[in-house]
Amino acid sequence: MDTEHSTNPFAAGAAYVDGRITPIAKAKIPVTDWGYRRSDVTYDVVGVYHGAFFRLDDHLARFRASMGKMRLEPGESDADIARILTGLVRRSGLREAYVAMDCLRGRPAPGLPYHPAYGRAYLVCYAVPWVWLFTPEQQARGVHAIVAKTPRIAPESVDPTAKNFHWGDLTRANFEAHDAGAETAILTDGNGLITEGPGFNAFAIIDGTVVSPHQGALEGITRKTVIELCGLLDIPCEVRPLTVEAFEDADEIFLSTTAGGIMPVSRLGGRILGNDRPGPISARLRETFWARRAEGWHATPIDYDASVEPALA
Template sequence: MSAIPPYPTGAAYMHGRFMPVAEAMLPVTEWGYRRSDVTYDVVSVWDGAFFRLDDHLRRFKASMDHFRLQPKESMEDLRGILHKLVQMTGLREAYVAMDCLRGSPPAGMPRHPRYAENHLLAYVVPYVWLMPREVIERGAHMIVASTPRIPEASVNPRAKNFHWADMTQALFEAQDKGADNPVLLDADGNVTEGPGFNVFAITNGVVATPDRGVLEGITRLAVIELCDKLSIPCEIRTVPVEELRNADEIFISSTAGGVMGMTRLDSRILGNDRPGPMTAQLHEAYWQFRREGWHAEPVDYSALAA
């Protein structure tokens, strides 16, 4: 028999302890906060099952290695912690975040990151949508941001990070222009990504998404696999902004919402101002496959009683 979940609005794990999410707090001296010296990942739970948890854990480990972050817990410990956190909320649709923070060097030590004790933090809250549901349904409005994406050589976008000053500026620009989302370009005018999502352009029945300057999104990976299943050609390569400007359809992908259509780019209205037919097909397929348990790792909600 299932126990009553103790933290239905959200649960967190920190320093070996489980707690309500509102109680998880950081000291102001933490370098994860003061220097954005932290990496993270986010996996979703839908219908009571994680989606592609192995892929998220693999990416999180690679991000930690990239930033030379090493928590006490093993990856298998982390898997158990994430399952337990979801069980503690009882949530069947959840947003599951894991962070590894630098910590802070002890007082009196040289201010070098190697003296800090890295630590893991994880929390679970109700599922978060990147945009309101009605915007996803009508199709979102996008602008090409005037702020370029931080150069790949400075901050590697494949290691998930909080160096979001460019994204934040671009979000304000989008809002100032009455749009929902920005897309950021690299210094050569090629499409990269946006705040929390990967970008796809569809031209003459072919899907294209940038191969560099982006986080290799797990939903992006799902889209690439779905294209293969649906016999839709999908190219992973440089996408010049002109290609995006002239595309028949544009969509984005994210853990926080799956496949989401764009209907406007700057002053241009795409198609009939509704998500295009191939976008709709991929959107439907994504949710249908998930409902059928594709790449799903079920949560055992009764385990909490044990």
């Protein structure tokens, strides 16, 4: 097996760049493209676990909606993208993978107006080994977080429901957390309401109800899954405004993302929640999430033995 892996040029990951397949280390984009220079790009990330995509159709639908909001129109259809992603994972042979799809704008060709309307959009997709936003050990003892002083950029300026690379605020907040000895940060909207953090949605459990902010955040696919799980487990769940005060006083806090699932928080700033371990409802949701995933919930299995699409050769 090891020999087979070491001879596979795609074992470390496979990429599709504007119609061409390459090993991940060789994937390149022009540095002059506006996807890079101006964050004129949108993206999505779907997970592969036990050889199957999780909620692939939801990720494709959100990616298409994000592209529409950012006026990026690649030539590929959703069915093409599904084939491309499947082909990349198949080539890599990875059973647990982080699978990204990006749509970038190029730069207007010489002679055309220097305006985004004249830049062609193209796709960059890749599959690499699974990434944990927080390690399983951090998740088991609970993540250490702060509420950042840096507010989330206004949604009127950068729409957080279109997944984007405008990470300036998220990165700055993450450094605030690091400087405070914490592992991550949750950002407010600057007006006393909780939004989200660098790569995840936020939840508070208040008097037995799971609460997630109603705006100012990405409509996470894992968040959608949390809402479904609450329904299945008869746990009250509400999407509504969540104040910083209510968040800081919550009985439990957890975060959700593709690259980690449901991730309990055990410290928020100076406060130790519960007994410095994940709270019972967060732990139950996390366990149920992974148990359902192992049963193939919302899964699209990948046939690793099928030959790779000739169109992608």
